[in-house]
Amino acid sequence: MDAAALEAALQSISQRMLEIHRNADEMNRLQKDNQELKERCDQLEEMNKELLNEVFSLRVKNKSLERQIENSYGEVPRKIPRIEYTQSGRVDILSNSMDADNLFADVPVLRTIYDGQNSFDPQPSTSGLYSNSNSDTPSTMQEGEHEAPMETPNEPVTISKEHQENATLIQPKVEPADDYVTVDLNKSLNATEQAENLPEPAAEQVEKERELEVVIKQSPRSPQKVKKSAASSQFYGTLSGFLEESYQEESDDEEEMDVGQNNTTTNTTSSQSPASSTGQSQAQHGPAIAIRLAIGNQLVPHVYPAAVLLDIDITMERLLNELLGDDGTHEGVLKTLRFLASYGLLLNSLNCEKCTRTMAFQVDSCRSDKFLLRCNTCKKNGLSARKSVRENSVFQRSKLTLAEIMKMICYWAYNPTLRLHSACKDLHLSRKTFMDFVIYIREICRAWYDLTLNTSNGTELLSTLTAGLSPSTCVVCKERITHQPCKIREHIAMHEEYSMKCSFTDCDTVCTLKDIFVHYQKIHKKKVSKFSDEERTNHKRLMEQAKIDLHLLLPKYFPMFKEKEPSRTRENCKECNASITKNFQGMSGHVMSHMNLKADCPICQIKLNSLGLDMHVKKAHGRLSKEDKLKVEQEKQRLKGIYEQHKAEYFDP
Structure with missing residues (x-):
């Protein structure tokens, strides 16, 4: 090598090394800048x-300042509790603290407010008993006050107009507040000093309150739990005013309430809590509060016979606007x-198979029906007992929604002259789906005709009504098969235990019609689309023989299933007896x-398959010149001449 060329090569190498070093320094600098930007983003x-x-x-x-401005009294305490009056006359204090001592510490402040405004005591028998240990407010009855008998929940409280105005001044506006929770003083007995002075209620009353009262509390939870509770509150809250609601604490160990408890709890809660009766969603108290819904163990109170539907004027407009609801909402x-369920088309109630108790309808948004049947007793015992509402x-057995199925039935019954494509367009369904369900409905009508009249004319009547659309129902196992010849053959092969030999000459494996393709992929590592011409020919020959054998058994299992006459559309090969489509592409190939x-x-x-020449030219070469187009046309004419010359050897003229 020349010395000058060697020197030039060394210089280029050294320059390249310098560029590499500069690039490395630049990369380090960019990485540092990136790290600084990440730290800045975190800050x-x-x-x-x-x-x-x-x-x-x-x-x-x-x-807090807005409440201070709205109140008419002078010095406002540091915490202004929110007060709710229940039917029994008790006072529910809403505070932003969960500690019982802090809750009781607000009671003297309330006492001061009441004394300063000369307003009445909503509960004189118990208001003087609550005190704070660090306060000078006495824990006994004040002098000059007369002890009044304690009111029971069944006795309503009569409040004068003047007292109502004073109470209105004390009570702030009802507004959503995430930092407030409802606390029942009769149940928050964490402070022993106050509990000693309270009169003990009757045992029956305590038991009744424990069973009927539903208390929503705010408690710290993990982020996953809070997220789940907020999601459940969002869609359960949409059912307010439409269903009988029952709210419970979010606890995995708590048993679902039955329908009787739900109705009583709803009435008791609405009478004791004015805020709940205004329709405000309980989810406003914070994302950690979950709301559960129990519909009960029955959908409707009374079920009519299905024959009543014959006397009802059901039109498509009435079905959509009055009888059926939207599939996208729970309502x-x-x-x-x-x-x-009102006409017996769905089960109104169902007993559990494990414990024989009545299952309850519950919300499940993951299902297309939005609801399911679940046994609460089995759930409490750690068992899974769920059933579909269908x-x-x-x-x-259908994957369509209930509303879509009812619309198809209405189209079939009241619009018999409607064209198929129009019905599919209106229902947003495919032609195959609509036809499969129409065939299924006709099969039900045939069975009803046979059972009602106790004759065998149902099959003849159905064959008359369904010219060219015979049902694909197996007469042996009564299973309805997809209306396709290949599916019919697979079902017949299952009954007859029919099997075919592998098309590879060195393999003696025998498989069913469905398993033969799996055998090709797992054993021979090939798909049918990747077969050579010889392998594809052998496979087609075996498949055509299987079609002929299974077609002979068609009247045994599907006597009403009719295929198109093969002599008009297909031709049998003299060499291999394969049934080939009667056109140039099929026969020439x-x-x-x-x-x-x-x-x-x-x-x-x-070199490629004769049928794939046009596709190869289009994909591989794109637009062709006139000379190339002429060459491609000459190759096609050459293949066509060879086919016409040897056609008589394989097919009848």
Whole structure:
């Protein structure tokens, strides 16, 4: 090598090394900048969190200042409790603290407010008993006060107009507050000093309150639990005013309430809590509060015979607007369920198979029906007992929604002259889905005709009504098969235990029609689409023989299933007896496979299947010149001439 060339090569190498070093330094610098930016982003996120917390605290202070401005008395205490009056006359204090001592510490403040405004004591028998150990407020009855008998929950409290106005001044506006919870003083007996002075209620009353009262409490939970509770509150709250609601604490160990307890609890809660009767969602108390719903063990109170539907004027407009609901909402699905259960088309109630108790209807948004049947007793014992609302009904095996099925039935019954594509367009369904369900409905009608009249004319009547659309139901096992010849053959092969030999000459494995393709992939590591011409020909020959054998058994299992006459559309090969489509593509391709003849691409000289020449030219070469187009056309004419010359050897003229 020349010395000058060697020196030039060394210089270029040294320059390249310098560039590599500079690039490495630049990469290090960029990595450092990236790390600094990440740290800066983390700092900004922390600052954002602090600002959000500060905004939240300012909002809380703003609410407190608004309440101070609205109140008419002078010095306002540091915490203004929210007061609710129950039917029994008890006072529910809403505070932003969960500690019982802090709750009782607010009672003297209330006492001071009441004395300063000269207002009445809503519960004189117990208001003087609550005190704080660090306060000078006496824990006994004040002098000059007369002891009044304690009112029971059944005795309403009569409040004068003047006292109501004073109480209104003390009570702030009802507004959603995430930092407040409802506390029942009769049940928050964590402070022993106050509990000693309280009169003990009757045992029956305590038991009744424990069974009927539903208390929503706010408790710290994990982020996953809070997220789940907030999601459940969101969709359960949409059913307010439409269902009989029953709210419970979010506890995995707590048993679901039955329908009787739900009705009593709803009435008791609405009478004791004015805030709950206004329709406000309980989810406003915070994301950690979950709301559960129990519908009960029955959808409707009374079930009518299905024959009553014959006397009802059901039109498509009435079915959509009045009888059926929207599939996307819980209210709409429940409306559809109740309509079907009213006439016995769905089960109104179901007993558990394990404990024989009545199962309850519960919400399950993961299902298309939005509801399910569940046994609460088995759930409490750690057993899984769930059933679909479609159990033991004609809708059980369908994946369509109940509303879609009822719309199809209405189209079939009241619009018999409607064209198929119009019905599919209106229902947003495919032609195959609609036809499969129409065939299924006709099969039900045939069975009803046979059972009602106790004759065998149902099959003849059905064959008359369904000319060319015979049902694909097996007469042996009574299973309805998809209306396709390949599915029919697979079902017949299952009954007859029919099997076919592998098409590879060196393999003696025998498989069923469905397992033969799995055998090709697992054992021979090939798919049918990747077979050579010889392998594909052998496979087609075996499949055609299987079709012929199974077609002879068609009247035994599917006597009403009729295929198109093969003599009009297909031709049998003289050499292999294969049934080939009667057109140029099918017959020429079969002749070429027997002759092992390939087409030559005139542009790239690649050999390929005669039927794939046009596709190869389109994908591999794109737009062609006039000369190339002429060459491709000449190759097609050459293949066509060979086919016409040897066609008589394989097919009848």
